[in-house]
Amino acid sequence: MSALVISHASPVGAAAFQAPATMPLRLTRRGRMLLLGLPALAVTAVLAFALLAFVLGSLASPANAATKDSAAGLAASTVPVTVLQGDSLWSIAAAADSTRDVRDVVADIVTLNELGSGVLQAGQRLYVPLGK
Secondary structure (H helix, E strand, O other): OOOOOOOOOOHHHHHHOOOOOOOOOOOOHHHHHHHHHHHHHHHHHHHHHHHHHHHHHHHOOHHHHHHHOHHHHHHHHEEEEEOOOOOOHHHHHHHHOOOOOHHHHHHHHHHHHOOOOOOOOOOOEEEEEOOO
């Protein structure tokens, strides 16, 4: 029986599979677009969306809607009152309209002035509904 011996090491094969020691990395035009263009496009889209949200948010905000036409509507049916030291919503409401229930007038004052609490500061300006 004869044995077949195959040699795996050949001088031609070994040189063909060796890579050069230093090979510089070169980006193609498509590679540069992918590496730089897509992130720049994403950042631009995020900034444009944020700007659009800010502009639309400021135009459609409830604060803007409340102040836009409120001066004309308030002038016909309310009177401005400056809060003095020791005044409360109850005392202002009682003096403003003695024909209505004071609780209803207080609720109207809170609604008209968009008060978050019943705490008043001296010098604060409130719009109070006129008596009917």
